[in-house]
Amino acid sequence: MPAPTTGPRTLYDKIWDDHVVEQKGDGLALIYIDRHLVHEVTSPQAFEGLRNAGRPVRRPDCTLATVDHNVPTVSRKNFKTVESFIDEPDSRAQCAALEENVKEFGLTYFGMTDKRQGIVHIIGPEQGFTLPGITCVCGDSHTSTHGAFGSLAFGIGTSEVEHVLATQTLLQRKGKNMRITVDGDLHEGVTSKDVMLHIIGVIGTAGGTGSVIEFAGSVIRGFSMEGRMSMCNMSIEAGARAGMVAPDEVTFNYLRGRPLAPKGEVWDRSEAYWRSLKSDPDAKFDIEVNIPASDIIPTVTWGTSPQDVVPITGVVPNPANITDPVKRASAERSLTYMGLTPNTPMEEIAVDKVFIGSCTNARIEDLRSAARIVLAAGPDAKVPSSVHAMVVPGSGLVKKQSEVEGLDAIFKRAGFDWREAGCSMCLGMNPDQLSPGQRCASTSNRNFEGRQGSGGRTHLLSPAMAAAAAMTGKLTDVRKFLGATAEANIAAGPKLKLANALELMDDDVLPPPTPEKHATSSHSLPSSETSSSVEKFTVLKGIAAPLHTENVDTDMIIPKQFLKTLKRTGLANALFYTLRKDPHTGADTDFVLNREPYTKAKILVCSGKNFGCGSSREHAPWSLKDFGIRCVIAPSFADIFRNNSMQNGMLPVALPQEECVALAEDAEAGLELEVDLEKQEVRRPNGKAPFSFTLDPFRRHCLLNGLDDIALTMQDAKAIETFEERRSEMWPWLDGFGYQGKIPLSKPNTTKKMDW
Numbered sequence: 001m002p003a004p005t006t007g008p009r010t011l012y013d014k015i016w017d018d019h020v021v022e023q024k025g026d027g028l029a030l031i032y033i034d035r036h037l038v039h040e041v042t043s044p045q046a047f048e049g050l051r052n053a054g055r056p057v058r059r060p061d062c063t064l065a066t067v068d069h070n071v072p073t074v075s076r077k078n079f080k081t082v083e084s085f086i087d088e089p090d091s092r093a094q095c096a097a098l099e100e101n102v103k104e105f106g107l108t109y110f111g112m113t114d115k116r117q118g119i120v121h122i123i124g125p126e127q128g129f130t131l132p133g134i135t136c137v138c139g140d141s142h143t144s145t146h147g148a149f150g151s152l153a154f155g156i157g158t159s160e161v162e163h164v165l166a167t168q169t170l171l172q173r174k175g176k177n178m179r180i181t182v183d184g185d186l187h188e189g190v191t192s193k194d195v196m197l198h199i200i201g202v203i204g205t206a207g208g209t210g211s212v213i214e215f216a217g218s219v220i221r222g223f224s225m226e227g228r229m230s231m232c233n234m235s236i237e238a239g240a241r242a243g244m245v246a247p248d249e250v251t252f253n254y255l256r257g258r259p260l261a262p263k264g265e266v267w268d269r270s271e272a273y274w275r276s277l278k279s280d281p282d283a284k285f286d287i288e289v290n291i292p293a294s295d296i297i298p299t300v301t302w303g304t305s306p307q308d309v310v311p312i313t314g315v316v317p318n319p320a321n322i323t324d325p326v327k328r329a330s331a332e333r334s335l336t337y338m339g340l341t342p343n344t345p346m347e348e349i350a351v352d353k354v355f356i357g358s359c360t361n362a363r364i365e366d367l368r369s370a371a372r373i374v375l376a377a378g379p380d381a382k383v384p385s386s387v388h389a390m391v392v393p394g395s396g397l398v399k400k401q402s403e404v405e406g407l408d409a410i411f412k413r414a415g416f417d418w419r420e421a422g423c424s425m426c427l428g429m430n431p432d433q434l435s436p437g438q439r440c441a442s443t444s445n446r447n448f449e450g451r452q453g454s455g456g457r458t459h460l461l462s463p464a465m466a467a468a469a470a471m472t473g474k475l476t477d478v479r480k481f482l483g484a485t486a487e488a489n490i491a492a493g494p495k496l497k498l499a500n501a502l503e504l505m506d507d508d509v510l511p512p513p514t515p516e517k518h519a520t521s522s523h524s525l526p527s528s529e530t531s532s533s534v535e536k537f538t539v540l541k542g543i544a545a546p547l548h549t550e551n552v553d554t555d556m557i558i559p560k561q562f563l564k565t566l567k568r569t570g571l572a573n574a575l576f577y578t579l580r581k582d583p584h585t586g587a588d589t590d591f592v593l594n595r596e597p598y599t600k601a602k603i604l605v606c607s608g609k610n611f612g613c614g615s616s617r618e619h620a621p622w623s624l625k626d627f628g629i630r631c632v633i634a635p636s637f638a639d640i641f642r643n644n645s646m647q648n649g650m651l652p653v654a655l656p657q658e659e660c661v662a663l664a665e666d667a668e669a670g671l672e673l674e675v676d677l678e679k680q681e682v683r684r685p686n687g688k689a690p691f692s693f694t695l696d697p698f699r700r701h702c703l704l705n706g707l708d709d710i711a712l713t714m715q716d717a718k719a720i721e722t723f724e725e726r727r728s729e730m731w732p733w734l735d736g737f738g739y740q741g742k743i744p745l746s747k748p749n750t751t752k753k754m755d756w
């Protein structure tokens, strides 16, 4: 057994210690993964890797798949097959590929006709697949959502998806412990979404980089599981690897009776363990942030980064007041993109679309809070004809519950569009998209350029605020929908029958999955003979392209339309597509990578902080590599992007900002740089002194030798088997996740109290 952290421990330390299979030194460890969620966008290349290597999925009983990003949200009444239902060929191909893969590898799958289908981060908790104390991963950045249960949950790239499918483990470096405490009383109208947007505004989108955030304080304790999930969901927008909340009565009450949660005596045992999952009173956090609840009022974003927040009572900021030139230029660009004039009151901004949905805010409580505002507007209030407002429940079960409760009728009566479950307009990989110039009040989590559709403008806000915007046609302080008149309108509205979600989960027995081709292997790892596909990185000399942008998000590196590929290659043209192509003519712009000599760049030097923030798409490093860039130099990197790069033989070099600025000047002059990984230095032209950098020794060794993680992990087969034996003894509820025959299933407990 590896040595656990000594002394008082944080919740993160405890979960980490409980999952270390093999300590690799220098903070790096092979950790066991208890739960793996899979969706259609980031899995095809991983399954292909398994297929090519003849590897089975090691733990189908710990793996759950669904389709969410590409699915159309129109009625499925006439659904026959994915092939006939999805018009767009690439979306169709990705969904069809997942259907094939789950059959071939024998995985449990909630497909488009299954009422449990939905956004991967909604269905995991809903089913009780997500549990306290577990490690949970998915090829998706918002896996952080599941941390709300007191689990260590984080997004991974496609190479890591393959690694987990094959070995049920991951090589991970332990992050920093960060605690954000929100204490005090919240003002009326302030929700968990406002709290989180406010936090991101305070710490910035790189504020949590390298850390796992534990959310604490009376405000978080007072939130429901839905509220906690919304907060942990957006930990990724705060730059963190994961977010978590210690489990408590709220958590246990939510989980009790869920189809895949432990039952009977096993429940009692698991609950006793879960109660030990909290940070020790003297545990040390590397970073502590305290936020007074009284500082927060309903919040909305004005720009193209989630940190661009302002109270709804505020005005559009004026870039002229920003002294840092990179930041000022970014703000100016954002305002131009958003079509906003400095100093405009936020409440004067008219919207064309309202989107209530996404893994941040498409749970039952979110829809109830939006419906409440619609009711508060009065019996005859309607969404103005200039606005298209849509509600997209996060899962088939959320949809069903809302319909039993009558929420759909409230929305439809007021003129909202009521849709089927999926990611929808959060990202617009399906037909739900903004047109250029359209402005949307959105309950999702990212307001990046082009996120909801090329040229589309996104303002992030809470479900209640989104509903208020839908009713008025402009961004609106939700507090205008509170008070005596609002209460009278709600009281006079339709009587709602609050339903119990558990009663709708009648098909709680999952058939044991049976693979069509690959035998499942629960106790032996496949051989490590497959040759490594990772290119060695030793010395790289070449043209460096300068980039002066803060927060280079992954949607900017490669927009969503290119995520529909089933391959890892052919993405060179997709790199920085929206910056490289004129949206109207399709002609090349004068973006740096379109100019000589940078069309041949091998290195990218970014002078602004936070390169690669946003999604877990490995397509970002794939497209850089395909273009010919194998090294990015920047002041800081988002964690997932950094990992994804190294999985592909690429080197992310973090240097102090002033050194990045100096290298960008060399690059501007068209001079070559030389990156030497052995010596850990970046050599500059004209005899200027080199800059040193450090990379952790293990990753450096792997890159220098072109070693691939899966082959390395195969060598730890014995340790993994030993870990699994111990896991079955200590946490038996983690084996089999409720498959018939493993853990006896009883009918759900239906006594849960329901509140608005």
Ligand SMILES: CC(C)[C@H](C(=O)O)[C@@H](O)C(=O)O
Binding pocket: 041, 042, 069, 139, 140, 141, 142, 155, 427, 563, 614, 615, 616, 617, 618
């Ligand atoms: C497609 C997926 C890789 C991506 C993510 O990781 O976040 C998506 O869910 C998103 O929200 O951009």
Ligand code: SF4
Binding pocket: 068, 069, 119, 140, 142, 358, 359, 360, 422, 423, 426, 427, 444, 445
């Ligand atoms: S952030 Fe949006 S696109 Fe990504 S998983 Fe959540 S709902 Fe889907």
